[in-house]
Amino acid sequence: MGWLVLAAVAPGAAHLRAGWRRTGLILICCYAAGLLALLAAILTTDNLVGSLTEDSLLTVIVVAAAVLGVAWFALVVHSFVVLRPGRLPQQGQILTGTLAGLLAVVAVVPFGVVAQVVSTYQATLNGIFQETPAEGEPTPVAQDKPEDPWAGRQRVNILLLGGDADDNRIGVRTDSMNLASVDVKTGNTVLFSLPRNLEDVRFRPGTPMAQRFPQGFRLPADPGGGRSDLLNSVWEYADAHPEIFGGKQHQGPKVLMDTIGFTLGVKVDWYALVNMWGFARLIDAIGGITLTVEQDVVFGKYNEGLVKAGTRKLKGADAMWYARSRTFSDDYTRMRRQRCVLGAILNQADPATVLTRFSKIALATKELIRTDIPRSMLAQLVPLALKVKDAKVTSVQFVPPLINTGYPDWVKIRNVAAKALRDSARSNPAVAATASASPTASPKKSPKQPTKQPGQDNNPAKGLTEGCGGAL
CATH class of the missing domain: 3.40.630 (Aminopeptidase)
Structure with missing residues (x-):
């Protein structure tokens, strides 16, 4: 059971324990090389956050996460097999088999979460932003000037x-x-x-x-x-x-x-x-925003709504009424409240x-x-x-x-x-x-x-x- 858990974290460990030395070493070396490559990419990429807006890279991440998830699932199952659970008594086989199944599923979850989050992120970007600048709009800065990505713009x-x-x-x-x-x-x-x-x-x-x-x-x-x-x-x-x-x-x-x-x-x-x-x-x-409402803000067609004075977390509807209501107020007070809502969102x-x-x-x-x-x-x-x-x-x-x-x-x-x-x-x-x-x-x-x-x-x-x- 211990070797099975270790194999889920460090691929190849169970294979070494079972005598599959060549397979175990290959798996461990591939795992180490992958971690080093990921670390190198993070350290050498000047604009890592900005790179995560490129559609092609996001597609690669989604596909890679799905492939790695399936591969990790298969790896945990194979690690269980090479440890020869058949040598155990029936109760031990049931216990280790259950653990192997749970580990295989748990190992897939992080990759599934990454694929789902990145896919949602990609769909959101595609739904909001146009692919190319409109006629007469600013264009992306040439890539041969990485020292000044804004090309002199202040x-x-x-x-x-x-x-x-x-x-x-x-x-x-x-x-x-x-x-x-x-x-x-x-x-x-x-x-x-x-x-x-x-x-x-x-x-x-x-x-x-x-x-x-x-x-x-x-x-x-x-x-x-x-x-x-x-x-x-x-x-x-x-x-x-x-x-x-x-x-x-x-x-x-x-x-x-x-x-x-x-x-x-x-x-x-x-x-x-x-x-x-x-x-x-x-x-x-x-999850809402925390605001200090200086005085009661009345809203609604018949003044039936109220955002009470005090400091507390406001839900979306109350925050919007606080920002937009003109009842017993004016446009300029409303502009100040809108600024307060923007500031609270930026801070929180x-x-x-x-x-x-x-x-x-x-x-x-x-x-x-x-x-x-x-x-x-x-x-x-x-x-x-x-x-x-x-x-x-x-x-x-x-x-x-x-x-x-x-x-x-x-x-x-x-x-x-x-x-x-x-x-x-x-x-x-x-x-x-x-x-x-x-x-x-x-x-x-x-x-x-x-x-x-x-x-x-x-x-x-x-x-x-x-x-x-x-x-x-």
């Missing part, structure tokens, strides 16, 4: 959107808009939050939308008095009017990316759109949680995310995301009194964004965290622009969870 800008698409709604309104600008060397990130109700949105000169709206995005008021010409309507409007773009369909994502990039003075590389209510499934998949979705709940997380992610990030860029983006986990993440929210959403000062917005990016790029994170982000005053101000009060904080760049009531 930052990567990804637009993170929360949409409210539903079966009973036409189009997509992007009610949550955050641009994550990541320093490719340090992982230091600035998260720019733009309000959904930003008016008179300007479009980049020379674009079809700028030709249609030379004085800014403005439409007649809706019959009910609402407006469909705010920043959160740009995607929906562009999708609904392909004639503006010469008949091209589905221009919403591209137009919104370009519009927000023009507003902030940066180039947006890609976007990721998350179904806000599907996001609740992702939070449930990681540690590698151990992701691994233990991987299948649930993968399924939830596949169902709720839409993006134009090409699959070929993941080899660089995955390790960059791991840098962000331990880097300095600051947030700038373009809300009153910093700006007036009805009469935005576009020059001020760009100045604030540029200053925050300069601070983030500094080599000393402590300096970036305390540096002032006060912008250069714009030469033109709307008469309705709120004035700065004495003693008011002049640093719009905040820590991601700053002001979140102790969110963990």
Whole structure:
């Protein structure tokens, strides 16, 4: 029984014990060579995490795990046979035979788990990311410059959107808009939050939308008095009017990316759109998030729902209501709560949680995310995301009194964004965290622009969870 257990861990041990010296030595040598080859691959691969996004490698891992699982099962059974259990009394044969069967099954389980996890991971990547960059999008960096995988690029800008698409709604309104600008060397990130109700949105000169709206995005008021010409309507409007773009369909994502990039003075590389209510499934998949709710948050058509104040772990639905409810609140408070939820997920979705709940997380992610990030860029983006986990993440929210959403000062917005990016790029994170982000005053101000009060904080760049009531 002891030799049988040892053979399940060190192939060939039972064969040596039974006198099958040549077979035993071959098995042990192959086992040792395999371990050394695996160790060498880990130590010599510069971008191991990024390599695990390549479809061909993932397929090889799945096939190899399946083959090794079957081989290990056969090896345990053969080890039992060569130990000649027939010499034992009947009770001993039954006992060792049962043990051999259990060991054979147990030996297969790790390989089966690896194959299942990698297969799920591969299917998730295939379901979310497109295989090649779209026309005009950034392409993967040439492999002959491994010392600089970003080919001189200092930052990567990804637009993170929360949409409210539903079966009973036409189009997509992007009610949550955050641009994550990541320093490719340090992982230091600035998260720019733009309000959904930003008016008179300007479009980049020379674009079809700028030709249609030379004085800014403005439409007649809706019959009910609402407006469909705010920043959160740009995607929906562009999708609904392909004639503006010469008949091209589905221009919403591209137009919104370009519009927000023009507003902030940066180039947006890609976007990721998350179904806000599907996001609740992702939070449930990681086991909920711990938040400090500063005061009761009321929600529901008849104010029947309540997220009570206090520090505790929230499930997905409650976390989403905390982030999205506007009852007895406003858009700007809601933006702050959304930032708190993002910060809590970033802090609490540690590698151990992701691994233990991987299948649930993968399924939830596949169902709720839409993006134009090409699959070929993941080899660089995955390790960059791991840098962000331990880097300095600051947030700038373009809300009153910093700006007036009805009469935005576009020059001020760009100045604030540029200053925050300069601070983030500094080599000393402590300096970036305390540096002032006060912008250069714009030469033109709307008469309705709120004035700065004495003693008011002049640093719009905040820590991601700053002001979140102790969110963990």
